[in-house]
Amino acid sequence: MVRIAASTIALITWASLAAAQGTQVAFGGMTQDTSAPVEVTADQLEVNQGDGTALYTGNVVIGQGDMRLAAPRVLVVYAEGQNGGQGRIQRMEARGGVTLVSGEEAAEAEQADYDIDAGTVVMTGNVLLTQGANALTSERMVVNLTDGTAQMAGRVQTVINQGGSGQDQN
Structure with a gap:
């Protein structure tokens, strides 16, 4: 009975913390090296030398280290390089339903915006984060990626799976 009461108190505490307007959670259990090579695959590519962008469309998958981002459309914006040429990737803008x-x-x-210099990915619009059997939702x-955390805001809701029915399972 004490164990059930303690579990109930823990669940209520977690739920009230997550229901706040901003909740910080761990993400990825690791940090990401934002200087690692970026690999992009897609069905189509349009390059615009004038504004230093590349538009990838159709089954876009971006990999960097252990991180993967998938979306129907990703605009890659390059920083200006030496002598006005194209430099390294500055940011990526993914649209149309994104999975990270x-x-x-x-x-x-x-949608998601990955700012490589800042080491951040900002995801907006019906955000769903799953961590094992647990799920968190928010608007943003x-x-x-530097410290492996995420900040959720905009009516955060958490579902914490307590696992099992309380009986030993074989």
């Missing part, structure tokens, strides 16, 4: 996977965790949203999530 890092380690054992996955997040989905309507900012993932800090």
Whole structure:
């Protein structure tokens, strides 16, 4: 009985913390090296030398280290390089339903913006973060790839799976 009461108190505490307007959670269980090579695959590519962008469309999958991002459309913006040429990737803008996977965790949203210099991914629009059997939802999530955390905001809701019925299972 004491164990059930303690579990109930823990669940209420977790739920009230997650229901706050901003909740910080671990993401990916690791940090991400934002200087690691970026690999992009897609069905189509349009390059615009004038504004330093590349538009990938159709089954876009971006990999960097252990992180994977998938979306129907991703605009890659390059920083200006030496002598006005194209430099390294500055940011990526994913649209049309985005999935971000890092380690054992996955997040989905309507769109995501990856700022490589800042080491952040900002996901907006019906964000769903799954961590094992647990799920968190919000309207916005900012993932800090430097320290492996995420900040969720905009009516955060958490579902914590307590696992099992309380009886030993074989």
